[in-house]
Amino acid sequence: MSGPVARQAYNLFNNFQDSLSEIIDQDHTSKTSLALLVASGVVVIGRMTRLRALRAVYVLPVVFILGFGSFFAVTWTQQKIREARYAPPSAACLDNLHPARIAGVAVAIPVAPGILLYGDGMSDDHYILWSNPHARAFCNEADGGSATLKSVVFMLDGSPARREIETKRPFCLRLHPEYPWAEMACHLIPTDVIPDKPVQMTVSVKAPGFDPSVREREVMLKNQAVVASDGLRTYRSQNDFYLQRPDRYFAHCHDHRSKSQPWLSCTATEELSHKLAISYDFRSTAELFIKQSAAVAANARAIFDSLKP
Numbered sequence: 001m002s003g004p005v006a007r008q009a010y011n012l013f014n015n016f017q018d019s020l021s022e023i024i025d026q027d028h029t030s031k032t033s034l035a036l037l038v039a040s041g042v043v044v045i046g047r048m049t050r051l052r053a054l055r056a057v058y059v060l061p062v063v064f065i066l067g068f069g070s071f072f073a074v075t076w077t078q079q080k081i082r083e084a085r086y087a088p089p090s091a092a093c094l095d096n097l098h099p100a101r102i103a104g105v106a107v108a109i110p111v112a113p114g115i116l117l118y119g120d121g122m123s124d125d126h127y128i129l130w131s132n133p134h135a136r137a138f139c140n141e142a143d144g145g146s147a148t149l150k151s152v153v154f155m156l157d158g159s160p161a162r163r164e165i166e167t168k169r170p171f172c173l174r175l176h177p178e179y180p181w182a183e184m185a186c187h188l189i190p191t192d193v194i195p196d197k198p199v200q201m202t203v204s205v206k207a208p209g210f211d212p213s214v215r216e217r218e219v220m221l222k223n224q225a226v227v228a229s230d231g232l233r234t235y236r237s238q239n240d241f242y243l244q245r246p247d248r249y250f251a252h253c254h255d256h257r258s259k260s261q262p263w264l265s266c267t268a269t270e271e272l273s274h275k276l277a278i279s280y281d282f283r284s285t286a287e288l289f290i291k292q293s294a295a296v297a298a299n300a301r302a303i304f305d306s307l308k309p
Contacts, residue, residue: 089136094170097309098142102149103205103275107307109142109152111135112171114185120150120205130169150205154303156184157199157281181303194263194283196295201280203272203304212277213269216242216252232290243289251293253284264289268297278304 088094089111097108100117109115113130117138127138141147172186179185181197189195206212220242225233231246243266244250251266264286269279282296 088132088170089139093136093139098139098147099145099309100142100147100149102152102203103273105273105276106309107149107152108309109138109147109307110171110176110179111139111169112179112182112185113167113169114155114181116153116155117149118151118153118204120148151202152204152304152307153200153202154181154185154198155200156181156197157189179303179306180299181306191260192262194285194288194292196292197299198280198282198296198303201278201300201303203276203278205275206271206277208274212271212279213250216269217250220244220250228286230290232286234286243284243286243293245290245293249293249297251282251284251289266293268293270297272301272304 094111097110100107100109109117109129111129115129117127117129119125119127119141126134127141128134129138138147167186167188169186171182176182184195184197184199189199219237220235223235223237223242225235225244227233233244233250235242235244240252240254242250243253243264249268251268253264253266255264263283265281266284266289267279267281269277272278278300280296280300282293284292284296
């Protein structure tokens with residue numbers, strides 16, 4: 001190849017080098033574009049250099065075969081990787097209980113919808129146990145003896161993070177009387193129902209000596225209370241308010257003022273121990289609050305206790 005022709009070929013490659021590097025990592029359509037770009041470039045070089053082996057009649061069939069062949073090969077590989085990633089966990093992962101510890105308390109975790117775990121020293125930050133990849137990763141971590149948690153979350157209300165399809169998990173194929181939360185985990189709660197259990201709760205590690213409700217108590221006491229005949233105190237704070245029973249138990253509540261949500265959304269936080277705190281959301285009304293909040297608080301503790309071996 002003569003010097004001027006070689007320089008022309010070199011300049012041609014320089015002109016489409018940037019386009020080539022951008023296309024090579026793109027999706028299926030871009031991979032086809034890559035094949036066409038290479039074919040065009042090689043044919044032009046063949047014409048410039050007068051090499052018979054690089055003429056279109058030879059190059060185009062080879063490039064199209066290789067280009068479209070690589071398209072299907074990449075698509076097949078991506079599909080297999082996706083199938084492997086989202087494949088169901090093993091029967092042992094789904095059926096067994098998996099040991100973990102939170103603030104020194106031993107728990108045994110089932111792979112069930114509605115359970116979200118945050119790790120402390122685990123390889124991933126969180127595990128959504130109704131997700132196949134997350135469930136499989138947690139089983140591997142827990143069964144290896146290294147599952148230390150900083151919080152356990154039960155999301156039982158079906159909104160906003162859960163959908164009906166997420167309740168159709170192997171855990172829900174049979175009854176679980178040992179778990180007071182199983183029925184709610186496997187069946188979304190109708191919006192007009194006010195259950196006697198939390199719709200969401202979190203058990204988490206707390207700092208020694210830290211009172212998880214002290215800040216809300218301070219905000220509450222800055223406002224004047226309205227006392228009902230049954231002893232229920234209402235402290236209003238801007239758009240929200242606090243309800244306090246005569247025994248000083250209180251919850252932070254929000255009125256949706258909606259026909260589709262004809263109840264208050266309340267949140268209460270308590271100490272489980274000097275190392276653990278429990279926070280739970282529940283539905284209530286001002287008329288039901290005194291009795292119903294007591295039932296919810298007891299059931300929240302029972303839900304956590306059901307994980308203890």
